[in-house]
Amino acid sequence: MKLRRSGDQDYKEPAIVPLVNIVFLLLIFFMLLGRITAPEALDVIPPFSTSGGQIENQRDILILVSADGRLALEDTEMEQDLLLSAISKLLEEDRSMRIRIKADSSLDAVTLIRLMELLKETGVKTLLLLIERPQDQW
Amino acid sequence: MESPTYTQLLVRASNSAIRRRRPLVSLTPLVDVVFILLIFFMLASSFSDQRAVALMTPAAGETAGNSKTVLVRLKRNGSLDLNGEPITMNQLQARAAGFIQTVGERQFLVQPDKGVALQRVVAVLDALYATGIQEISLIKK
Numbered sequence: 001m002k003l004r005r006s007g008d009q010d011y012k013e014p015a016i017v018p019l020v021n022i023v024f025l026l027l028i029f030f031m032l033l034g035r036i037t038a039p040e041a042l043d044v045i046p047p048f049s050t051s052g053g054q055i056e057n058q059r060d061i062l063i064l065v066s067a068d069g070r071l072a073l074e075d076t077e078m079e080q081d082l083l084l085s086a087i088s089k090l091l092e093e094d095r096s097m098r099i100r101i102k103a104d105s106s107l108d109a110v111t112l113i114r115l116m117e118l119l120k121e122t123g124v125k126t127l128l129l130l131i132e133r134p135q136d137q138w
Numbered sequence: 139m140e141s142p143t144y145t146q147l148l149v150r151a152s153n154s155a156i157r158r159r160r161p162l163v164s165l166t167p168l169v170d171v172v173f174i175l176l177i178f179f180m181l182a183s184s185f186s187d188q189r190a191v192a193l194m195t196p197a198a199g200e201t202a203g204n205s206k207t208v209l210v211r212l213k214r215n216g217s218l219d220l221n222g223e224p225i226t227m228n229q230l231q232a233r234a235a236g237f238i239q240t241v242g243e244r245q246f247l248v249q250p251d252k253g254v255a256l257q258r259v260v261a262v263l264d265a266l267y268a269t270g271i272q273e274i275s276l277i278k279k
Contacts, residue, residue, distance in 0.1 A: 016165055016166075016169060017165070019169070020165060020168070020169050020172065023169065023172050023173060023176055024172060026176055026180075027172055027175055027176045027179060030176065030179035030180050030183055031179050033183075033185065034179060034180075034182070034183020034184065034185060035183055035184055035185075036179075036182045036183050037182075037183075037184050047256050047257045047260040048257065048260070049189075049191060049260045049261075049263070049264050050264050050268070051191055051263065051264045051267035051268065052189045052190055052191035052267075053189060053190070054187065054188070054189055055188055055189065055190045100190060101193070103256055104256065105255065105256055105257040105260070106255045106256070106257065107255065107256045108252065108253055108254070108255070108256075109212075109250040109254045109255065109256050109258070109259040109276070110250060110251075110252045110253075110254070110278050110279075112256060112276075113195065113250075113276050113277065113278040114278065116193060116195045116276065117195050117278075120195055126192065127192065127193040127194070128190035128191070128192060128193065129190055129191050129192075129193045129260075130188060130189070130190050131189050131190060131191055131260065132186055132189070133187075133189060
């Protein structure tokens with residue numbers, strides 16, 4: 001039997017160039033199409049909906065409401081009273097600020113309505129509920 | 139004897155590389171780094187585009203005694219009613235469209251019971267928005 005020695009002339013390394021090509025393509029795909037986002041303070045799965053429009057990249061206030069009713073303003077979890085006073089402070093700086101609510105799909109709707117009413121009392125004019133299109137899932 | 143120039147050295151090195159079929163520069167560290175970058179971007183990026191529906195709560199006193207409002211109630215047991223008349227989710231869209239045609243522009247109020255999941259309310263809002271209704275408010279009991 002003829003054993004192949006490492007110094008053989010016809011020795012071929014496995015071709016990794018096609019692999020590198022594909023990995024590069026995947027890298028470029030994820031770099032261009034994905035948006036890098038910081039992990040959120042609460043684990044929230046927004047409800048699926050077929051209506052609703054795309055939202056412009058405006059500076060909005062984001063409120064997270066988890067399935068058990070816990071609240072977070074941007075990336076800090078806080079109690080309702082603190083949240084409302086923080087929002088009224090933010091609204092004093094800029095009256096036109098909108099509120100985006102990202103609420104969990106299994107949240108009790110009455111909890112959300114109560115929160116909406118409280119927000120309205122603090123002077124919030126526009127409330128947006130974040131939703132996800134069904135085909136966004138993959 | 140004259141010492142070889144840099145170019146000559148390079149040519150010689152690449153000639154020997156061709157002979158041995160070995161790359162001059164090893165690709166492996168590059169591939170390692172690219173893989174790490176790929177994994178980073180795969181894990182850190184999200185693809186869902188943010189969409190939103192506008193939510194409204196009626197102003198105080200706005201709805202009282204207004205005959206042009208339609209009330210959609212969502213019961214805890216999964217049933218629905220439109221102005222007190224029990225309907226199914228499939229009928230909702232047609233019935234709501236009927237209301238607009240007969241009496242013109244109306245304000246719709248959606249009133250979920252306590253314990254109704256937000257997803258169901260959003261499904262009702264979807265059905266109403268699909269008929270072209272713009273004014274939908276959420277109220278609680």
